[in-house]
Amino acid sequence: RGLIEDGHSIETSEDGEEGEYLASMNNYDLIILDWMLPNKEGIEILKSLRKKNITIPVLMLTAKREIDDKVLGLNYGADDYLSKPFSYKELIARIEAIYRRSLSDGKNEVLINDINIDMSKKIVKKDNIEVLLTAKEYELLLFLIK
Secondary structure, eight states: OHHHHTTOOOOOOSSHHHHHHHHHHSOOSOEEEOSOOSSSOHHHHHHHHHHTTOOOOEEEEESOOOHHHHHHHHHTTOSEEEESSOOHHHHHHHHHHHHHHHHHTOOOEEEETTEEEETTTTEEEETTEEEOOOHHHHHHHHHHHO
């Protein structure tokens, strides 16, 4: 609720399988992912997303507090890890830090399954092979992914 009040738009899923589907189909600015979800654990979702080269930043927010769990989450590709219970102020600070890092990495790419769109260079690749598009086709592609 606090994130909405602070002006963030959010989409939630209580189910791991649905959450993975949403994360695979949308280009979110950030995914806040719990480890313990029904039907599929968050750590498995994270592994699957990274295996598909989905690079959306992920903040693990979970009751799993052990150092080994934190290390595992980070090693599987989480960008940050916050244990419950947590301070809302700390959550916001971590979200803002992830956002700053994602802006400073210089990449302006969208990855959807096997299609990579480099928006700064206006290059589209499918299976790492460049696809030649007209300007109109490129604009239509951007419209469709938004």
